[in-house]
Amino acid sequence: MTNYNTMYEKKHDLLPQSPRWAQEPAFYHIRTYSSTRARAARLPALIAAFIFASITFVFFTGTGPDMSSTPVTQTVPGNVHLLIPASGKDENLCKAIVGAAVLGYPSPKVLNWGKTFNDAHLVSGGSHIAKISGVSSYLESLSPEQDEDLIIMTDGYDTWFQLRPETLIERYFDINRRANERIRRELGDHVVSTNKIEQKIVFSAQKRCWPWAADAAPCYAVPNSTLPEDIFGPDTDTDVGDRNPYLKFRPRYLNSGVVVGTAGAMRVMFTEALNRAKKDPNFGSDQNIFGSIFGDQEVYREVVRQRDMSWTDHISLRSEDPRRGSIREQDLEAVRNMTRSMEFGIGLDYEGSISLPTVFSEDDTEWVNFDNTPWVDFYNVKRNIDKSQNKLVLHQDIAKTPAPFHSNGTDDLEAKEWAQVPLFTNVPTGYTPAIIHHNAHRDGMKNLRRKVWDKIWFQPYARVLMDQYMDTPLTTLAVAGGRQWRNSDEWKGGVRDDVGAWLPYQDVCGGTEDEVFRDGNGPWIAQAHA
Ligand SMILES: *[C@@H]1O[C@H](CO)[C@@H](O)[C@H](O)[C@H]1NC(C)=O
Ligand SMILES: *[C@@H]1O[C@H](CO)[C@@H](O)[C@H](O)[C@H]1NC(C)=O
Ligand SMILES: *[C@@H]1O[C@H](CO)[C@@H](O)[C@H](O)[C@H]1NC(C)=O
Numbered sequence: 001m002t003n004y005n006t007m008y009e010k011k012h013d014l015l016p017q018s019p020r021w022a023q024e025p026a027f028y029h030i031r032t033y034s035s036t037r038a039r040a041a042r043l044p045a046l047i048a049a050f051i052f053a054s055i056t057f058v059f060f061t062g063t064g065p066d067m068s069s070t071p072v073t074q075t076v077p078g079n080v081h082l083l084i085p086a087s088g089k090d091e092n093l094c095k096a097i098v099g100a101a102v103l104g105y106p107s108p109k110v111l112n113w114g115k116t117f118n119d120a121h122l123v124s125g126g127s128h129i130a131k132i133s134g135v136s137s138y139l140e141s142l143s144p145e146q147d148e149d150l151i152i153m154t155d156g157y158d159t160w161f162q163l164r165p166e167t168l169i170e171r172y173f174d175i176n177r178r179a180n181e182r183i184r185r186e187l188g189d190h191v192v193s194t195n196k197i198e199q200k201i202v203f204s205a206q207k208r209c210w211p212w213a214a215d216a217a218p219c220y221a222v223p224n225s226t227l228p229e230d231i232f233g234p235d236t237d238t239d240v241g242d243r244n245p246y247l248k249f250r251p252r253y254l255n256s257g258v259v260v261g262t263a264g265a266m267r268v269m270f271t272e273a274l275n276r277a278k279k280d281p282n283f284g285s286d287q288n289i290f291g292s293i294f295g296d297q298e299v300y301r302e303v304v305r306q307r308d309m310s311w312t313d314h315i316s317l318r319s320e321d322p323r324r325g326s327i328r329e330q331d332l333e334a335v336r337n338m339t340r341s342m343e344f345g346i347g348l349d350y351e352g353s354i355s356l357p358t359v360f361s362e363d364d365t366e367w368v369n370f371d372n373t374p375w376v377d378f379y380n381v382k383r384n385i386d387k388s389q390n391k392l393v394l395h396q397d398i399a400k401t402p403a404p405f406h407s408n409g410t411d412d413l414e415a416k417e418w419a420q421v422p423l424f425t426n427v428p429t430g431y432t433p434a435i436i437h438h439n440a441h442r443d444g445m446k447n448l449r450r451k452v453w454d455k456i457w458f459q460p461y462a463r464v465l466m467d468q469y470m471d472t473p474l475t476t477l478a479v480a481g482g483r484q485w486r487n488s489d490e491w492k493g494g495v496r497d498d499v500g501a502w503l504p505y506q507d508v509c510g511g512t513e514d515e516v517f518r519d520g521n522g523p524w525i526a527q528a529h530a
Helices: 002-006 025-033 037-061 091-103 123-141 165-187 189-194 263-279 286-308 311-317 329-337 373-382 442-451 459-471 505-509 513-517
Strands: 074-085 109-111 150-154 159-161 201-206 253-262 346-349 355-357 365-368 423-426 435-437 478-480 483-487 494-496 502-504
Touching: 074 091, 074 123, 091 159, 091 459, 091 505, 091 513, 109 123, 109 494, 123 263, 123 286, 150 165, 150 263, 165 189, 165 201, 165 286, 165 346, 165 478, 189 286, 201 263, 201 355, 253 263, 253 286, 253 346, 253 355, 253 435, 263 286, 286 329, 286 346, 365 373, 459 513, 494 505, 502 505
Parallel strands: 074 109, 074 150, 074 483, 201 346, 355 435
Antiparallel strands: 150 253, 159 435, 201 253, 365 423, 478 483, 494 502
C-alpha cells in the first residue's frame, strides 16, 4: 500500500487562519482531496497500476491478496472524522488526544467545548443531552455528499487509543460484512432488500444490560453474542456471583462509550436520539437512549420480517419458525404503533476489537508482549486456550500497520515492532482492542486511568512521538470497504471546537503535561512547519 499512499502525502501548513471546513464543508472537501489537476491526472494511472499489480499477483500466486477481494471501487476517498464530546480541560481528555495523535488519527473535533452544564431541570445538569445535541449538530453540518464518510465517536474522559486507525477502520468494515451476512441469513433476502437493512453503525458491547430491566427490549430482544458459547469456559453466560457476577457473560448489550459509523446513518440515529431526549428530559444517560433505539430496531426487524417474508420463506417456515414468539406481542405492537422506520443500521462489536469497555472484564485483560513466547505459551495453557481462533497471537491486522516506534536517527527512539510493545489484550477472546474504554469502576478502578497510564506503549515516549507526528506528512489512513480513507482535517497538533475553530494542543491541554508526559519537561507546544 505504501507507494499507493504516497501520492496523497501532502505538506500542510500548521494553523492557517480561517476554518473554512466549518462554513463550507463541500468546498473544503473538494479542496483537500482533488486539490491539483496534476494530482487528479495521476490518479487513473495509479489505479491502473494498482489493478495491474493485483492481477499480476493473482496470476503468479494462484490466490489473490486480501485487497483483491475488496477492490478500490470508489475513486473519491472518504474522510474519517474523530469526535470527542468534552466540555473542559482534563488530563483524561488529553490522554485521548495524545494517543490519537501519535497513532495518526484525524485531529479530534472536541464538541461542547467550554459549555457548562448547570440546568437544574436536566440530568447531570444537561451534559448527557449535550453529548447527543453536540454530535448531532456536527453531523448536520456535513453535506449529503459526505454521508459515506466515517465518524469515530469516543467518550472524552476515559478512552485511550492503542492501535492505528488502519486496524480500526478495517475491523469496522469486517464487523459489518459479517453482520450483514448474518442478518440476511436470519431475516431472508426479501426482507433485507425490501427494508434496506444494512449495518452501518457499530457500538461497543458490554456484559451487563444497563440501565433496563431484563425483560425490556434492549435486554431480551437484542441478538445473541457471536462469540463462541464456551469462550469463558464451562461457566460462560452464567452468574458466577462473588465480586463480579457478570464476569463470565459474553458481551451482548450496547455500550455507548465508543461508536463508529457512516455520517449519514449516524445523523439519522442522532436525530432520533435527540427527539427522544427532548421528550423525556429525565432520560438518564445517552446509553439509555441509544440502547432503547437498538432495542426498538431489533423489535422492528421482527415486525418487518413477519410482514415482508417471501412466500418461499413462509412455506419453509410454516411448521417451525423459531423467531416467531421470541419478541413479545406487546413490544411488536408498540413499534408498529410508531408508524416510522426503526431501522438504524446499528450493531455491536462483540469481540471488543474496536473498543473494549473494561467494566465487567476486569479479570480478562493483560498487558501482553507478544514476542514474549514463554509468557504467551504460559497464558495459553493457564487459560486453557486451545482454540486457534482465540489463541493469544498478535493479530495480522495489527502487525502489518506501521511499527509503533521508528527512529529518524537523532531522536533517541529505538525502533520496535508491534510484538515488542505491551498491548492491552482480552486474554480469553484473544482480541487486542484499538481503543481501551476505562469504564471499570469496581473498587475505585477509575483510578486505573492514572495507575496504568505508563503501561500503554507510547506513554514513556509521548513527547518525542508527538514531535515525530508533527514532522510526518498526513497519509492515507486505510484502504477498506472498497475505498481510500483520509484524514478529515489537514491541520494537526490541536483540536477543533463546535464551530470549527482551531485550538492548539496547549490551549486545550496546558497544565496537564506533568501527568500526560510524566517527564517534567513542561508544556508541549506544537512547532509550526512549512
Ligand atoms: C440466543 O441464545 C439462547 C441460548 O442459547 C437461545 O435459546 C436463543 O434462541 C438465542 N436467540 C437467538 C435470537 O438466536
Ligand atoms: C397501539 O395503538 C393502539 C391504537 O391507538 C392502542 O390501542 C394500543 O394500546 C397501542 N399499543 C401499544 C403497545 O402501545
Ligand atoms: C528527528 O526527530 C526529532 C523529533 O521529532 C527532531 O527534533 C529532529 O530534528 C529529527 N531529526 C532529523 C534528522 O530529521
